[in-house]
Amino acid sequence: MSITIDNKMYLDLFQLGKDISLKPKVFFNELQNNKELIRFISTCDQKKYEEFLKIDPNKETPDEYLFRVSYLFNPHQTLKYHTYEFADVKDIGRVIVKFAPKVDVYIKDLLEKSLLLQFITMKEYDKTQPEFYDKILELTNMSKTHPNIAYFRLGFFLYGTNNISYDGKIFKNYKDFARFILAGTELKSRAAEVEKSGYLIALQIETSKSPNVYKRYAHTLKIFQDKRKRYEIEQKHANEKHKVKK
Amino acid sequence: MNSEERLLLYISYSFPELVNEQYKLASALKGSDIYFYLTQNIKKCAEFENARSKKLVSYYEGLNFNVKSMEEYVLLYSRIYFLCTQTHERYYINPLAIKEGQCSLKSIGEILFKFDGALVPFNTIIDRNGYSLAYKKLAVKENVGIYKSEMYELIDEKIKLIKDKKMTRRRLNLGNMLSIIETVFILVFIALFIFALCLTKLRDSIFASPFSNIPSIMTFIYFIAMIIYISLYVIVATWHNRLYEPVFYTRRFMLIHKRAIYSLIDKKCLQLEKYLNNALETRKHLRKDIYLFAGYNESVIDLSSLNILQKGVDNRGYNFFSAVKNISFGIMILVALAYGCYLIFLAFTQGSLFA
Numbered sequence: 025m026s027i028t029i030d031n032k033m034y035l036d037l038f039q040l041g042k043d044i045s046l047k048p049k050v051f052f053n054e055l056q057n058n059k060e061l062i063r064f065i066s067t068c069d070q071k072k073y074e075e076f077l078k079i080d081p082n083k084e085t086p087d088e089y090l091f092r093v094s095y096l097f098n099p100h101q102t103l104k105y106h107t108y109e110f111a112d113v114k115d116i117g118r119v120i121v122k123f124a125p126k127v128d129v130y131i132k133d134l135l136e137k138s139l140l141l142q143f144i145t146m147k148e149y150d151k152t153q154p155e156f157y158d159k160i161l162e163l164t165n166m167s168k169t170h171p172n173i174a175y176f177r178l179g180f181f182l183y184g185t186n187n188i189s190y191d192g193k194i195f196k197n198y199k200d201f202a203r204f205i206l207a208g209t210e211l212k213s214r215a216a217e218v219e220k221s222g223y224l225i226a227l228q229i230e231t232s233k234s235p236n237v238y239k240r241y242a243h244t245l246k247i248f249q250d251k252r253k254r255y256e257i258e259q260k261h262a263n264e265k266h267k268v269k270k
Numbered sequence: 271m272n273s274e275e276r277l278l279l280y281i282s283y284s285f286p287e288l289v290n291e292q293y294k295l296a297s298a299l300k301g302s303d304i305y306f307y308l309t310q311n312i313k314k315c316a317e318f319e320n321a322r323s324k325k326l327v328s329y330y331e332g333l334n335f336n337v338k339s340m341e342e343y344v345l346l347y348s349r350i351y352f353l354c355t356q357t358h359e360r361y362y363i364n365p366l367a368i369k370e371g372q373c374s375l376k377s378i379g380e381i382l383f384k385f386d387g388a389l390v391p392f393n394t395i396i397d398r399n400g401y402s403l404a405y406k407k408l409a410v411k412e413n414v415g416i417y418k419s420e421m422y423e424l425i426d427e428k429i430k431l432i433k434d435k436k437m438t439r440r441r442l443n444l445g446n447m448l449s450i451i452e453t454v455f456i457l458v459f460i461a462l463f464i465f466a467l468c469l470t471k472l473r474d475s476i477f478a479s480p481f482s483n484i485p486s487i488m489t490f491i492y493f494i495a496m497i498i499y500i501s502l503y504v505i506v507a508t509w510h511n512r513l514y515e516p517v518f519y520t521r522r523f524m525l526i527h528k529r530a531i532y533s534l535i536d537k538k539c540l541q542l543e544k545y546l547n548n549a550l551e552t553r554k555h556l557r558k559d560i561y562l563f564a565g566y567n568e569s570v571i572d573l574s575s576l577n578i579l580q581k582g583v584d585n586r587g588y589n590f591f592s593a594v595k596n597i598s599f600g601i602m603i604l605v606a607l608a609y610g611c612y613l614i615f616l617a618f619t620q621g622s623l624f625a
Contacts, residue, residue, distance in 0.1 A: 198284070199284075199285060202281045202284070202285055202288060203288065205277065205281070206278075206281065206288055206289070211274050211277065211278075212274060215272070215273035215274040215276075215277050216273045218273075218277060219273045219276060219277055224277065224280060224281070225280065228280070228284055232284070237280075237283045237284060240283060240341075241279060241280050241283060244279065244341055244344050244345065245276065245279075245344070247344075247345065247348050248271060248344050248345075248347060248348045248351070251348040251349075251351035251352045251355070252348075252351045254351070254352075254355050255304075255351045255352075255354050255355045258354075258355045258358055262358065
């Protein structure tokens with residue numbers, strides 16, 4: 025039995041699984057509306073068909089849905105997500121660092137939606153490379169609260185913290201980058217962008233291999249923000265009282 | 271704080287040698303709106319005789335703009351915000367320690383109370399559901415307890431100040447020693463003069479022909495110097511006592527009324543607690559009652575008398591006369607020594623001075 029989708033003939037689920045994430049628009053539509061394709065899936069592997077029915081396309085984004093379906097059909101393939109294909113997981117780091125400070129939303133999705141974690145779990149990294157697995161787990165958890173910092177930390181973790189790129193310029197290391205930011209008018213013009221991207225913080229954490237500086241920074245900033253917030257509430261109260269008096 | 275400052279802070283943790291902006295930023299804080307606002311608040315705050323307001327003023331005076339790092343700068347900035355908040359009257363007013371017309375609050379209900387881990391206006395506590403009356407009463411007890419301990423602290427501080435060596439002469443110091451020596455010497459000067467008058471030969475020569483011989487001239491010089499010195503001593507001593515009278519009065523008052531003041535504070539605290547509990551029970555908001563328990567002026571001598579004293583001690587006339595008196599004391603000792611030596615010389619040259 026075979027099925028032809030987008031002018032390509034598929035003989036089994038393994039082949040189908042390989043292409044699902046590479047042609048997201050085509051397969052999302054086909055998996056929803058093509059009854060022949062559904063029949064093909066059920067014929068090929070009844071167990072996988074049952075699992076497939078449990079994945080609800082309405083609960084997830086199309087890319088996330090396709091990712092899960094593709095790895096259900098073919099768990100042995102390389103990392104693929106929304107037309108991207110990475111021969112090695114470490115290649116993600118190269119892409120992240122190369123295009124910094126721009127954030128690739130699809131790679132960010134991989135981390136935020138725990139897809140990367142799911143992928144390395146499937147590949148049994150938790151048994152073969154437990155430290156690597158723990159790191160991805162840590163970054164996945166961090167991405168829930170600090171998505172950009174976690175994204176760039178992933179980049180520096182996989183690529184390394186030397187000869188890094190920022191806006192097309194290459195920097196030897198964190199200190200070199202810090203010097204660049206502090207020099208001339210760079211601080212004024214780039215401060216908002218650097219802060220928003222989380223690049224600098226991610227680079228520092230991965231360089232020092234410790235979150236202590238970031239924790240200290242966050243603590244100091246929290247003190248300041250709490251005091252300012254309290255002041256603003258008090259000021260608002262005083263203004264309201266003043267208005268009532270008038 | 272903007273993005274630039276936050277980045278500088280972050281980089282400064284790893285490379286403090288690359289960041290030197292903290293000095294400029296800290297000095298710029300002095301020209302900021304927030305600091306101006308704080309200065310205005312502190313001026314008002316300093317008018318209150320209140321333990322918390324005093325702490326706030328001292329905290330403000332202790333602000334250190336000479337920051338060494340970006341972190342210190344951010345903490346300084348935070349402190350300014352913190353002080354700006356805390357120097358609103360509803361944060362530090364103690365309803366027992368205010369004077370009529372001093373406060374811009376209208377009601378005790380506006381004052382912030384510690385309640386369930388936060389600061390809440392008392393009128394809001396009245397309305398707040400989900401808490402038992404007993405729990406709210408416990409909060410009232412705790413807050414009134416704070417007012418009470420603040421009042422005790424204030425009284426203790428005044429008593430301590432009144433006992434300070436600068437304000438009273440109870441402790442032995444250089445000034446007091448000089449005063450005692452002067453008193454002893456005045457008696458010695460007078461005794462020496464009376465002794466001279468008792469010497470028959472000398473007395474005859476003084477009164478028989480005044481100013482015509484050396485013993486007579488010497489005795490009169492001694493007498494005049496002694497009168498001048500004693501007059502100066504009396505003038506300065508009288509002036510001193512007039513200046514220090516407020517302190518003596520305050521000290522006497524404090525010693526006599528100390529217990530009465532404490533029991534009056536206890537009584538007022540009980541009344542306040544009862545008043546607040548009643549408001550909780552009837553669920554009625556407090557209005558226009560901010561001075562209801564403000565018995566501060568009647569019960570406690572304030573420190574204005576001590577300020578008057580300080581002005582007096584700094585008085586130029588008093589200081590001048592005091593200096594002249596001290597100089598004349600020195601001269602008088604020399605005169606007495608010379609006169610004493612002369613008497614001894616006379617005794618040796620003329621044999622007995624009594625016959």
